Each structure stands twice: as C-alpha cells, then as structure tokens.
Amino acid sequence: MSDHNYRFGIEEEYFLxxxxxxxxxxxxxxxxxxxxxxxLPEAGRELLQxxxxxxxxxxxxxxxxxxxxxxxxxxxxxxxxxxxLLVFAAGTHPVADWSLQVPTKGxxxxxxLRDVGLAGRRSLICGMHVHVEVPVPEARVGLMNRLLPFxxxxxxxSASSPxxxxxxxxLIAYRLSAFGELPRTGLPELFMHDCDYERYVRIMTKAGAxxxxxxxxxxxxxxxxxxxxxxxxxxxxxxxxxxxxxxxLFRCLVRLVVRRPELNAGIDGVTRALAGENxxxxxxxxxxxxMIDEAREEALPYGEALEGMLxxxxxxxxxxxxxxxxxxxxxxxxxxxxxxxxxxxxxxAREAGLTNRQGLDAxxxxxxxxxxGTDAGTG
Numbered sequence: 259m260s261d262h263n264y265r266f267g268i269e270e271e272y273f274l275x276x277x278x279x280x281x282x283x284x285x286x287x288x289x290x291x292x293x294x295x296x297x298l299p300e301a302g303r304e305l306l307q308x309x310x311x312x313x314x315x316x317x318x319x320x321x322x323x324x325x326x327x328x329x330x331x332x333x334x335x336x337x338x339x340x341x342x343l344l345v346f347a348a349g350t351h352p353v354a355d356w357s358l359q360v361p362t363k364g365x366x367x368x369x370x371l372r373d374v375g376l377a378g379r380r381s382l383i384c385g386m387h388v389h390v391e392v393p394v395p396e397a398r399v400g401l402m403n404r405l406l407p408f409x410x411x412x413x414x415x416s417a418s419s420p421x422x423x424x425x426x427x428x429l430i431a432y433r434l435s436a437f438g439e440l441p442r443t444g445l446p447e448l449f450m451h452d453c454d455y456e457r458y459v460r461i462m463t464k465a466g467a468x469x470x471x472x473x474x475x476x477x478x479x480x481x482x483x484x485x486x487x488x489x490x491x492x493x494x495x496x497x498x499x500x501x502x503x504x505x506x507l508f509r510c511l512v513r514l515v516v517r518r519p520e521l522n523a524g525i526d527g528v529t530r531a532l533a534g535e536n537x538x539x540x541x542x543x544x545x546x547x548x549m550i551d552e553a554r555e556e557a558l559p560y561g562e563a564l565e566g567m568l569x570x571x572x573x574x575x576x577x578x579x580x581x582x583x584x585x586x587x588x589x590x591x592x593x594x595x596x597x598x599x600x601x602x603x604x605x606x607a608r609e610a611g612l613t614n615r616q617g618l619d620a621x622x623x624x625x626x627x628x629x630x631g632t633d634a635g636t637g
C-alpha cells in the first residue's frame with residue numbers, strides 16, 4: 259500500500275471570550291455565529307455556544323492545510339473583533355465558568371446533554387481531531403489497536419490546558435480530566451477483530467446506549483462518515499505549526515503501521531494499560547514526563563521516546579512530503595508546548611505584581627494573539 263496517499267483532514271475547536279473581561283461573552287454570540295456561517299461555510303457549532311469549529315478539506319498537501327487553517331483563524335479573529343470577542347485555541351478556557359455557558363441548540367446536542375447531564379455542561383473543553391484515510395477501511399480496528407502506544411507522545415506535544423475555572427490545575431493538560439467525566443472517552447477498548455468492534459457497536463445501538471458509533475468519544479476511532487482513522491487525543495493547538503505537526507506525525511504513524519504489519523501486532527491488555535499510564539504522565543508533566551517503554555521495561559525521558567518514534571517514521575515523512583512538519587516536534591520539545599508558554603505568561607504576570615486574575619487575563623491575551631498568528635508564541 260506504499261502508493262496510497264493517506265489523505266488527511268484537520269478539525270480545530272476554538273473558544274470565544276469577551277474582549278474586555280476575557281471571560282464568558284456578556285452578549286449573545288448568535289450574531290457572531292451568523293456572520294461566521296456566511297463567511298466560513300466550513301465552520302460549525304460545538305456543544306456550547308462559546309465554541310466554534312472549523313475543518314480543512316481532505317488533502318495530501320500540508321502547505322494547503324496550513325493556508326486553509328491560517329485563513330480560517332484570521333477570519334474568525336476578524337469577525338470576533340467586530341463582535342467584541344476574542345477567539346483562541348486551547349484545551350481549556352483559563353477563566354470561563356462552566357456554569358455560565360449556554361448549550362448550542364440542536365437535537366444532537368440536546369440529546370447528549372439529556373444523556374450525560376451535568377457532565378456535559380461541564381465539558382468546557384476544545385480539542386483537535388485529525389482524520390487520515392487508510393488503504394483498507396475494513397482493517398481500521400486493527401490499526402487503531404496498534405497505534406495505541408503512540409498516543410501519549412502525540413498528546414504531550416499538544417498540551418494546552420493547564421488552567422481550569424480560573425485556577426492553575428497543577429497539570430500540564432487538564433482537558434482529559436474534564437472530558438473523562440463523559441462516558442466512552444479515553445483510550446479505545448481493545449477489539450481483537452473488526453467483527454468484534456462491529457458487534458459491540460450493534461449491541462450498544464440496539465440497546466439504546468448510543469445512536470451510532472459517533473457517540474464513541476474515544477481518543478482514536480474509525481470514522482463513520484469517512485474511510486479514515488480519527489485521532490481525537492490532542493488538545494486544541496494554540497500555535498498553527500503545532501497542529502500541523504500533530505497531524506503530520508499521526509499521518510506518518512498510520513502509514514507506518516500499514517507498511518509494517520508486525521509492529522505492535524501483539525498488543526494486549528498490558529500494552530493498553532501502559533499506554534494509559536503514559537497518557538497520565540503526559541497529562542501531568544507534558545514533554546518533561548518519563549514514558550514507560552514496554553520492551554525495555556523502564557521509563558525513558560520524553561525526548562528519548564520521541565526520538566524513537568521519529569526514527570520509526572522517517573521513511574514515511576519523506577514519502578508523504580511532511581519532513582519539515584515532523585521535524586517541528588523537536589522545536590516544540592525545545593521551546594515548550596502551549597501549556598508551558600501559558601504557565602510562563604501567568605508566572606511572569608504574577609512576578610510583576612499582578613493579581614491571579616490579571617495573570618490569567620494575560621494568558622487569554624497570549625492565546626488569542628498566537629491563535630490568530632500575530633505573536634511569535636515564544637512567550
């Protein structure tokens with residue numbers, strides 16, 4: 259399947275904030291969403307009205323994806339400014355109160371909130387999703403299993419959620435904790451065969467637990483709309499280049515496990531449990547975490563684990579034309595993630611004598627500037 263082009267698409271979710279208070283928008287955001295709908299037909303709504311989502315068309319060219327996302331981010335920022343709103347990409351909103359959020363109208367969203375109750379209202383989080391088209395869609399469940407060990411490495415690079423409800427969380431990436439209140443989240447279950455997955459979905463649907471497989475909110479899943487695997491582990495990436503890096507890494511990893519069917523072929527409950535432990539380590543410590551290596555039965559510095567993954571996909575990055583995007587993972591490791599830069603901005607404000615809230619306001623300003631591309635993001 260080396261001639262397959264592994265087309266990809268990126269979905270990004272963003273927060274809206276009041277331009278003056280940096281918190282929950284004080285006015286109705288309906289005019290904002292109406293103008294976005296006219297200017298960006300590819301944009302959509304999310305569970306809460308203080309969120310907006312965009313997506314790229316299927317592509318095999320990262321230059322094209324970069325241009326599309328840059329245009330979308332700039333357009334959202336411009337529309338937001340006209341409505342006295344800031345638009346920014348982050349896994350959690352640093353200051354907004356979940357209890358003040360207004361759900362988006364629509365049968366799907368009403369159904370979700372009716373099903374999950376308060377956990378849905380508390381889901382004030384934003385993520386980034388990456389779709390990668392596979393050569394044989396019927397083989398996606400096996401590929402999903404074999405990609406499990408790589409998810410913590412991708413997640414750590416995307417970390418952008420160190421604050422929650424106006425407070426530092428002590429974690430680099432809190433989003434997964436909030437999301438984990440919902441059912442059918444986290445790492446996907448292990449299914450030995452595609453037919454096992456299909457049986458699970460059939461039983462869950464017939465029993466009325468879910469309407470369809472799109473209600474399986476795992477960190478990685480087969481799409482029901484497209485012949486793709488969908489990565490859902492990542493926080494919404496503040497810096498556009500970070501988003502492209504995550505997408506490039508995942509695209510290369512999909513190609514890797516297709517061309518090397520022996521890689522992670524013996525995945526079992528131990529592997530999944532270790533992936534869960536590594537995911538927690540990434541959530542707590544980000545790119546300074548130690549990752550447990552199953553084969554060596556020891557913990558490695560994140561940078562060493564990352565280099566091991568980059569060595570595995572070197573051939574794939576070259577074949578898919580995304581060597582530069584993949585190489586940027588080392589820049590993230592050197593310069594820090596969005597979460598690292600947010601914490602630095604907050605601590606700098608506090609050291610300058612500002613209050614806790616003023617420090618968080620500075621974080622929101624940094625997020626908005628970097629998301630729209632008017633700040634280098636080095637913080």
